[in-house]
Amino acid sequence: MKWQGKKQSSNVDDRRGQSPQGMRGGGMNPMIIGSLLKLLFSKTGLIIIAVIAVFSFATGTNPLSFLGNILGGGSQGFTTESTYTPTAEEDRLAEFSATILADTELIWNQELDNYREPTLVLFTGSVSSACGNASSATGPFYCPGDEKLYIDLSFFQEMEQKLNAPGDFAQAYVIAHEVGHHIQKILGITDEVDKLRGSISQTEFNQYSVRLELQADFLAGVWAHHSQQANNWMDRGDLDEALNAANAIGDDRLQKQSSGRVVPDSFTHGTSAQRMKWFKKGFDSGDLNQGDTFSAKDL
Numbered sequence: 259m260k261w262q263g264k265k266q267s268s269n270v271d272d273r274r275g276q277s278p279q280g281m282r283g284g285g286m287n288p289m290i291i292g293s294l295l296k297l298l299f300s301k302t303g304l305i306i307i308a309v310i311a312v313f314s315f316a317t318g319t320n321p322l323s324f325l326g327n328i329l330g331g332g333s334q335g336f337t338t339e340s341t342y343t344p345t346a347e348e349d350r351l352a353e354f355s356a357t358i359l360a361d362t363e364l365i366w367n368q369e370l371d372n373y374r375e376p377t378l379v380l381f382t383g384s385v386s387s388a389c390g391n392a393s394s395a396t397g398p399f400y401c402p403g404d405e406k407l408y409i410d411l412s413f414f415q416e417m418e419q420k421l422n423a424p425g426d427f428a429q430a431y432v433i434a435h436e437v438g439h440h441i442q443k444i445l446g447i448t449d450e451v452d453k454l455r456g457s458i459s460q461t462e463f464n465q466y467s468v469r470l471e472l473q474a475d476f477l478a479g480v481w482a483h484h485s486q487q488a489n490n491w492m493d494r495g496d497l498d499e500a501l502n503a504a505n506a507i508g509d510d511r512l513q514k515q516s517s518g519r520v521v522p523d524s525f526t527h528g529t530s531a532q533r534m535k536w537f538k539k540g541f542d543s544g545d546l547n548q549g550d551t552f553s554a555k556d557l
Contacts, residue, residue: 398435442470466524
């Protein structure tokens with residue numbers, strides 16, 4: 259894949275070498291905290307709390323976090339590990355990821371009206387998001403709450419060594435898949451599926467989750483289709499790399515590897531065959547109208 263030297267996205271939040279921290283700063287004097295607590299539980303304090311609640315509702319902020327900032331003398335942030343030094347390979351992967359993200363921005367700004375560009379968060383070990391805290395073991399993920407993609411670059415090494423899915427286009431597929439989830443958020447699809455949570459059985463909800471994931475695979479294929487037309491940057495074998503990656507992370511294959519048995523009712527992402535099928539369909543057609551996995555009878 260001929261990606262070197264191409265534009266890199268500025269929508270990258272590089273948190274490598276940082277650890278999530280509940281509170282940042284030296285904190286307040288205990289006497290001051292005590293005085294503030296007395297105030298909060300007084301009549302005046304109740305008025306203050308009501309004002310904070312209204313402000314939080316209007317701005318979408320967490321009132322507990324707001325109070326925590328006051329009492330803790332800081333805000334949720336990150337501490338940098340002074341001993342952390344990225345390897346040359348990790349820096350190369352960071353540049354690669356920023357390049358792929360930039361190309362998804364180019365393609366989706368052309369294909370969708372009023373496209374909102376997501377932020378890619380690079381982290382090591384663990385990370386805090388609007389969807390909660392996560393470790394590298396979670397793998398790459400998209401958080402609809404803050405419209406950000408999260409990835410520990412060590413995942414690409416795991417793809418090669420543990421999943422036998424090497425190659426730069428396989429890595430590009432992973433990023434494009436998470437961007438696909440962002441598109442689903444923009445189009446309101448994610449919210450519609452999430453509304454079903456709790457109103458149907460877990461097995462039924464899993465089926466909707468599978469369709470959501472397969473659609474993200476399809477959208478990754480659509481990006482690849484238009485990106486290749488615009489850049490002609492795919493080498494021979496690149497498409498096979500992406501299909502191999504889709505095959506490697508199918509629910510059936512992962513379950514077989516981990517437990518030796520397959521439980522279809524617990525699938526949340528789709529089988530290897532399904533994931534390859536929908537990515538390939540997006541790549542071959544480049545047509546967004548062909549990606550309605552929720553109406554498809556045969557996945």
